[in-house]
Amino acid sequence: MQSMRMTKPFLATMLVFTLLLMTLSACGQNNPPTGSSSSSDQTKTTTETPAAEKPENESIVTTLDNPVEITFWHAMTGHHEETLQKIADDFMKQNDKIKVTLVSQGSYGDLQQKLTAAAKSKTLPTMSQAYEDWITEDIQNNLVVDLNPYLENPTIGWRQDELNDIVEVFRNANNWDGHYYGMPFNKSTRILFYNTDYLKEKNIDVPKTWDELREAAEKLTFEKGGKKVIGMGFENSVGTEFSMWVRQAGGKFIDEETGSVEFNSSEGQKALTFLRDMIEQGIARLAGEDGYMSNPFGRGDVAMYIGSSAGIPFVAQAAEGNIHWSGAVLPKDKVAATPFAGTSVTVYQSATPEQRLAAWEFIKFLINTDNTALWAKETGYLPVRYSALQSETWKKYVEENPVYGIGEQQFDAGFFDPRILGINAVQTALGKEIEAALLGEKSVDQALEDAAKAAQEAIDRAKERAR
Amino acid sequence: MRDALSKGTIYLLLSLGGILMLLPFAWMISTSLKPANQVMVMPPVWIPHPIQWSNYAEAMRVAPLGRYFINSVIVTVLSTAGELITTILAAYAFSRLQFYGRDILFSILLGTMMVPGEVLLIPNFVTLTKLGWIDRYEALIVPWLASVFAIFLLRQHFLSIPKELSYAAKVDGCSDGRFLWEIMVPLAKPAIVTIVLLKAIGSWNAFLWPLIVTNSKEMRTLPVGLTAFRTDVGTIYELLMAASTLVILPMIILFLILERYIVEGVSRAGIKG
Numbered sequence: 001m002q003s004m005r006m007t008k009p010f011l012a013t014m015l016v017f018t019l020l021l022m023t024l025s026a027c028g029q030n031n032p033p034t035g036s037s038s039s040s041d042q043t044k045t046t047t048e049t050p051a052a053e054k055p056e057n058e059s060i061v062t063t064l065d066n067p068v069e070i071t072f073w074h075a076m077t078g079h080h081e082e083t084l085q086k087i088a089d090d091f092m093k094q095n096d097k098i099k100v101t102l103v104s105q106g107s108y109g110d111l112q113q114k115l116t117a118a119a120k121s122k123t124l125p126t127m128s129q130a131y132e133d134w135i136t137e138d139i140q141n142n143l144v145v146d147l148n149p150y151l152e153n154p155t156i157g158w159r160q161d162e163l164n165d166i167v168e169v170f171r172n173a174n175n176w177d178g179h180y181y182g183m184p185f186n187k188s189t190r191i192l193f194y195n196t197d198y199l200k201e202k203n204i205d206v207p208k209t210w211d212e213l214r215e216a217a218e219k220l221t222f223e224k225g226g227k228k229v230i231g232m233g234f235e236n237s238v239g240t241e242f243s244m245w246v247r248q249a250g251g252k253f254i255d256e257e258t259g260s261v262e263f264n265s266s267e268g269q270k271a272l273t274f275l276r277d278m279i280e281q282g283i284a285r286l287a288g289e290d291g292y293m294s295n296p297f298g299r300g301d302v303a304m305y306i307g308s309s310a311g312i313p314f315v316a317q318a319a320e321g322n323i324h325w326s327g328a329v330l331p332k333d334k335v336a337a338t339p340f341a342g343t344s345v346t347v348y349q350s351a352t353p354e355q356r357l358a359a360w361e362f363i364k365f366l367i368n369t370d371n372t373a374l375w376a377k378e379t380g381y382l383p384v385r386y387s388a389l390q391s392e393t394w395k396k397y398v399e400e401n402p403v404y405g406i407g408e409q410q411f412d413a414g415f416f417d418p419r420i421l422g423i424n425a426v427q428t429a430l431g432k433e434i435e436a437a438l439l440g441e442k443s444v445d446q447a448l449e450d451a452a453k454a455a456q457e458a459i460d461r462a463k464e465r466a467r
Numbered sequence: 468m469r470d471a472l473s474k475g476t477i478y479l480l481l482s483l484g485g486i487l488m489l490l491p492f493a494w495m496i497s498t499s500l501k502p503a504n505q506v507m508v509m510p511p512v513w514i515p516h517p518i519q520w521s522n523y524a525e526a527m528r529v530a531p532l533g534r535y536f537i538n539s540v541i542v543t544v545l546s547t548a549g550e551l552i553t554t555i556l557a558a559y560a561f562s563r564l565q566f567y568g569r570d571i572l573f574s575i576l577l578g579t580m581m582v583p584g585e586v587l588l589i590p591n592f593v594t595l596t597k598l599g600w601i602d603r604y605e606a607l608i609v610p611w612l613a614s615v616f617a618i619f620l621l622r623q624h625f626l627s628i629p630k631e632l633s634y635a636a637k638v639d640g641c642s643d644g645r646f647l648w649e650i651m652v653p654l655a656k657p658a659i660v661t662i663v664l665l666k667a668i669g670s671w672n673a674f675l676w677p678l679i680v681t682n683s684k685e686m687r688t689l690p691v692g693l694t695a696f697r698t699d700v701g702t703i704y705e706l707l708m709a710a711s712t713l714v715i716l717p718m719i720i721l722f723l724i725l726e727r728y729i730v731e732g733v734s735r736a737g738i739k740g
Binding site for chain 1: 682
């Protein structure tokens with residue numbers, strides 16, 4: 001190849017022109033099709049208008065005279081998407097003035113990127129699935145609708161008991177200083193999966209505490225027909241569920257109010273040491289190359305694991321014809337602490353008053369007693385209403401499928417991760433440092449210290465940017 | 468005898484390499500025909516029993532792959548053709564025409580390669596929104612009608628073609644346009660094929676951009692369709708592999724047809740994909 005012939009570039013001019021040319025130029029079309037970049041420190045929208053006093057919708061529309069169309073962005077796929085579509089179809093049958101268009105936007109990470117782009121270009125949908133920490137940011141940027149005027153309205157709102165019917169931990173997760181900016185939709189929790197064959201064979205009761213868990217893992221690490229069985233398994237994302245372990249040990253994670261990182265404590269050390277020791281002893285492993293623990297668990301390589309209740313269908317599929325299994329509430333240490341995660345539904349201020357009303361009506365329908373029970377049955381997520389948990393259909397369903405009843409047994413121990421800006425970056429840092437400790441690359445103290453430092457920096461940076 | 472031996476060794480090594488390369492594809496096809504509980508077993512099952520053809524039907528049912536396929540073809544063909552035209556013209560201008568500021572312009576063009584695509588994502592999205600192109604073919608195609616890298620690649624190729632050819636053509640009264648299309652382009656065929664392939668593969672596999680600029684199922688492309696088989700707690704591998712097989716098949720056929728040019732292009736240009 002002949003060498004490039006370039007006259008001496010006038011650097012300054014060139015840079016200016018380069019900046020000008022950065023419009024529609026075609027670099028980097030081949031973005032890797034991973035899509036799940038949700039954990040990385042995503043490009044945050046900087047505040048365009050300072051989040052001053054919100055000109056909140058004091059007067060709202062409560063009746064629809066003309067047909068209205070609303071768009072709902074979500075990250076549901078496969079059967080989940082079909083179920084959501086069915087609920088939307090039922091809704092439209094009952095409300096012939098409202099047309100709901102569901103748009104699947106890939107994974108949660110993809111959805112978040114799309115929402116960021118849409119917020120920038122003022123093309124947000126009427127409503128979307130969103131994690132609560134996204135909503136926190138949207139509140140600061142004045143993008144989301146305060147739902148209080150709707151739910152307090154005597155004609156279209158909820159009575160106090162209807163609101164209180166929503167499971168407390170989910171209700172609180174959507175409440176910012178007394179204002180609801182979202183309603184819980186697809187919520188999941190962590191449960192302990194175990195192989196009933198192995199537990200029976202070794203005559204072990206389902207572990208209820210950390211000590212019992214370690215003991216069980218020790219006994220359940222054995223040779224079975226030439227195959228090595230490992231007692232306990234953790235998802236690769238064990239680092240992002242560290243808040244659960246710290247809380248169980250009696251410690252604190254991150255203060256939502258002040259944004260101060262508090263997991264670098266004796267409880268944090270205890271939690272991380274507990275996890276690391278089990279892995280070091282060879283009685284526990286990470287999912288590693290298997291991607292998700294449901295795979296090694298399903299083929300009988302691992303006797304127990306802690307994972308998302310949303311993964312139950314995957315466990316069932318992987319286990320079919322291979323093993324017998326069941327689930328239980330999480331073991332506890334000093335305290336019982338169970339994370340509840342998953343997204344809520346939020347409405348954007350770009351919607352017209354009529355669209356906001358239609359969106360509110362759809363939210364009410366989406367999580368009414370029957371539909372939240374139907375949704376839970378079809379997808380493995382949790383019903384978000386106490387009345388749904390009490391319904392005959394749900395009770396009968398849980399009787400037939402006991403693992404789906406575990407989530408509700410641990411509502412009292414439930415917590416949700418702090419809904420603060422920068423939490424994604426915190427999770428990334430935690431994931432990295434915890435993994436380093438579990439793989440023996442760093443000492444427990446060092447990993448915790450580094451994680452706490454990185455987490456605090458991420459939070460402070462996000463705060464600074466939002467200002 | 469010794470020749471035969473060394474030939475044998477070469478074939479053996481090449482066969483081993485070939486098998487290594489084919490393994491993932493074999494695995495993909497095998498997985499696409501498995502019942503769910505055989506996907507992740509140890510030791511791996513290579514030949515599924517029973518062979519579950521219904522995975523393909525199920526994959527097609529879960530995602531409208533037919534529609535996605537048509538969109539992928541439209542987007543790939545048009546953006547590749549468009550890029551080819553802009554590239555040939557630009558490369559010719561930058562290598563053969565004399566005009567004021569040519570080399571500075573070219574430096575600036577190269578400068579844009581230093582801007583990572585992710586940075587441009589949101590500004591580009593905003594621009595397209597203002598043009599009203601979101602959820603339309605324009606958004607999927609127009610931003611990709613020019614590639615700086617392709618222009619650079621072809622320009623270098625054009626520079627390696629002796630100037631005497633163009634002098635001779637000029638003397639014979641050949642216009643710039645005719646000289647470009649009838650002499651330069653055929654001579655640069657390996658480079659052009661390389662550009663076409665890189666572009667076609669990139670466009671066929673593009674994920675983030677099509678996802679960002681489309682909203683309706685009717686406008687989405689195959690890679691976006693593949694997300695239907697992934698969730699945050701697990702992947703439905705057998706369906707994903709069935710769909711992936713369908714996605715990759717056209718690329719393999721294209722490769723088989725153009726194989727000769729690809730090998731030629733790559734070995735001459737020394738460009739790694």
